[in-house]
Amino acid sequence: MPDRRSYGDPCGVARALDVVGERWALLVVRELLLGPKRYTDLARGLGASSPTVLSQRLRDLEAAGIVTRSVAGPPVGGRVYALTSRGRELEDVLLALGRWGSRTVQTSAGELGTDAFVLALRTVADPARLAGWSARVELAVDDPMAPDRVTLTVADGRLSAVRGTTGAPDAVLSGAPAVLRPVAFGRRSLDDALAAGDLRVDGDVEVVRRLLGTLVPPVPA
Secondary structure, three states, rough: OOOOOOOOOHHHHHHHHHHHHHOOOOHHHHHHHHOEHHHHHHHHOOOOOHHHHHHHHHHHHHHHHEEEEEEEEOOOEEEEEEEOOHHHHHHHHHHHHHHHOOOOOOOOOOOOHHOOOOOHHHEEEEHHHHHOOOOOEEEEEOOOOOHHHHHEEEOOOOEEEEOOOOOOOOOEEEEEEHHHHHOOOOOOHHHHHOOOOOEEEEEOOOHHHHHHHHHHHOOOO
16 A cells, blocks of 8 residues: 555656655755754744644654754754755755745745745846856844854855855845845845944945845746
8 A cells, every 4th residue: 555645656746745745844954955953943943833743844854865863063062953965956946946936925924034035035046147256245144033144155157055154255244134134135225224224244345235136036926
């Protein structure tokens, strides 16, 4: 008898959904794209998921070879979850899915967490505007509940991201999530946020300005 959670269909799409089609599975992958996380950090990023469901999804993904669990040393400490090489292959899938979904009318009143925000930046970054230059901008998210640092890198016509710092960036953009998001998505100008003291740029502000200029809001479907 086939697994009750399997589509029993030999199509590659169906086989993929057998592995990552359960509720919350792809969002767990999203939360790990920037790097390893502790369970508590995953639970914070996926606040609408119950502990029971989240724990089950992690077990499922670990059994499928998509997520690995280990014990990290300082400064993280404790048990952490990370994507395997097979799990990282889902990165382009999530970017494409996010790009497709961003054209759907938003009905949720929830706020984007840092991982979802960075994924959104990558989905709306225009490859044509990214081509022909390179830069590294560190994003310092001043969130009292979950402060974070993410390094955004422009290279080879692509915007990539990783949690933490990676050497000397061209600029550091710092601010609260409630300010970073409207500036990133064109609902408030960078100059206005800087003049008001709501954002701060350490380093080359023109690099930040150019990076923001690569972000093209999606056209609703």
